[in-house]
Amino acid sequence: MIYRKFKALDKEISLLGMGVMRLPMDEQGRVNNQECIDLIRHAVDKGINYIDTAFTYHDGMSERIVGMALKDGYREKVIVADKMPMWLCRSEEDLDRYFEKQIKRLDMDYIDMYLLHNIIPPNWKKVMKYNALEWLQKKKDEGLIKHIGFSFHGDYKLFKEVIGAFPWEFCQIQLNYIDRDEQATLKGLEYARQKGIDVIVMEPLKGGRLTDNVPPSVQKIWNKAADEGVVSKDRSPAEWAFKWVCAQPGVSLVLSGMNSIEQIDNNTAIFSKEDIHVLSEDEQSIIDEVTAEYKDKIRYGCTGCGYCIPCPQKLDIPGIIDYINVWYAYNKNPSTKFEYTKWMASHASDCIACGQCEEKCPQTLKIIDIMKDAAKEFGE
Numbered sequence: 577m578i579y580r581k582f583k584a585l586d587k588e589i590s591l592l593g594m595g596v597m598r599l600p601m602d603e604q605g606r607v608n609n610q611e612c613i614d615l616i617r618h619a620v621d622k623g624i625n626y627i628d629t630a631f632t633y634h635d636g637m638s639e640r641i642v643g644m645a646l647k648d649g650y651r652e653k654v655i656v657a658d659k660m661p662m663w664l665c666r667s668e669e670d671l672d673r674y675f676e677k678q679i680k681r682l683d684m685d686y687i688d689m690y691l692l693h694n695i696i697p698p699n700w701k702k703v704m705k706y707n708a709l710e711w712l713q714k715k716k717d718e719g720l721i722k723h724i725g726f727s728f729h730g731d732y733k734l735f736k737e738v739i740g741a742f743p744w745e746f747c748q749i750q751l752n753y754i755d756r757d758e759q760a761t762l763k764g765l766e767y768a769r770q771k772g773i774d775v776i777v778m779e780p781l782k783g784g785r786l787t788d789n790v791p792p793s794v795q796k797i798w799n800k801a802a803d804e805g806v807v808s809k810d811r812s813p814a815e816w817a818f819k820w821v822c823a824q825p826g827v828s829l830v831l832s833g834m835n836s837i838e839q840i841d842n843n844t845a846i847f848s849k850e851d852i853h854v855l856s857e858d859e860q861s862i863i864d865e866v867t868a869e870y871k872d873k874i875r876y877g878c879t880g881c882g883y884c885i886p887c888p889q890k891l892d893i894p895g896i897i898d899y900i901n902v903w904y905a906y907n908k909n910p911s912t913k914f915e916y917t918k919w920m921a922s923h924a925s926d927c928i929a930c931g932q933c934e935e936k937c938p939q940t941l942k943i944i945d946i947m948k949d950a951a952k953e954f955g956e
């Protein structure tokens with residue numbers, strides 16, 4: 577495992593961090609505690625020493641499981657990150673209320689890295705309205721938080737404003753080769769680097785969309801690179817994506833939401849390569865080619881973060897968006913329509929256009945229009 581020095585910490589941190597937002601679930605959507613505890617401990621045993629959770633992941637089960645997994649001597653081995661759900665706050669008192677719940681769920685005396693979660697314009701307004709910056713400082717002075725940061729899904733202009741508003745020690749941004757010009761952007765990464773702020777990258781694989789069901793035309797480009805000897809034959813789409821992120825100056829840590837032992841083993845092997853941060857000009861131009869191919873195919877840039885649910889009509893919004901993206905990416909293959917009809921409990925045509933989901937989407941997707949599109953293409 578490659579480790580990097582964080583400016584804020586006196587400890588070296590694994591370049592790969594474990595995000596605990598996509599735990600394995602059974603058919604009823606429940607997590608198996610022991611399986612998840614074993615998974616987190618396996619990650620720590622493989623050298624990962626940064627664990628990232630949040631109030632809303634798995635309805636609070638993520639924090640509880642992190643707490644349970646880090647018993648028996650594991651707590652001392654890792655840095656724990658947790659986040660304040662700004663969009664749920666309705667008053668200044670809510671900050672304390674949610675924080676107390678988090679400490680209780682984690683069963684810990686303090687949280688190492690604490691972030692204001694999902695900074696986008698409406699949440700940033702709440703930060704100001706409820707004096708969350710002063711609150712953070714107070715919690716740090718009391719020793720309940722060790723380091724202060726924020727996670728971000730707004731645009732570059734807001735990113736600069738947020739950076740300038742507080743002496744942040746770190747921040748977390750979404751970055752992958754497809755989204756390099758979206759949200760904080762590569763320019764934002766450079767801005768944070770110049771300001772001396774550690775940057776944690778989330779969604780390096782775009783929620784698995786750069787690695788699962790790779791379209792044949794994209795795979796062809798990856799294969800060509802191997803056939804021409806630019807890279808070795810065993811370079812996976814995940815390694816391409818991780819390598820691109822690690823090669824960007826200013827990246828201190830890359831989070832991956834791993835949900836199987838196999839994923840942890842594959843990813844820790846990739847992050848143990850000494851040249852993980854090196855990207856040749858040839859490799860960059862292959863990634864550019866793949867980016868162009870994907871941009872052509874992925875109609876709706878959903879990351880699968882799940883902030884938009886629950887929906888009053890019980891629509892699995894990210895699931896439907898996945899189907900409609902696959903529909904277009906694979907040239908309207910009838911099996912996609914068949915699976916959508918058969919497997920989805922509710923369909924896009926059930927959308928009542930209430931707009932609740934759009935208010936919460938960090939990618940500012942026009943979800944109502946997407947549901948209309950899906951209903952038209954799939955017929956329900």
Ligand code: SF4
Binds near residue numbers: 886887893934
């Ligand atoms: S707009 Fe449609 S998809 Fe979004 S929350 Fe309302 S019913 Fe659900």
Ligand code: SF4
Binds near residue numbers: 879884
């Ligand atoms: S639609 Fe938006 S909020 Fe919902 S999963 Fe996709 S990116 Fe996340």
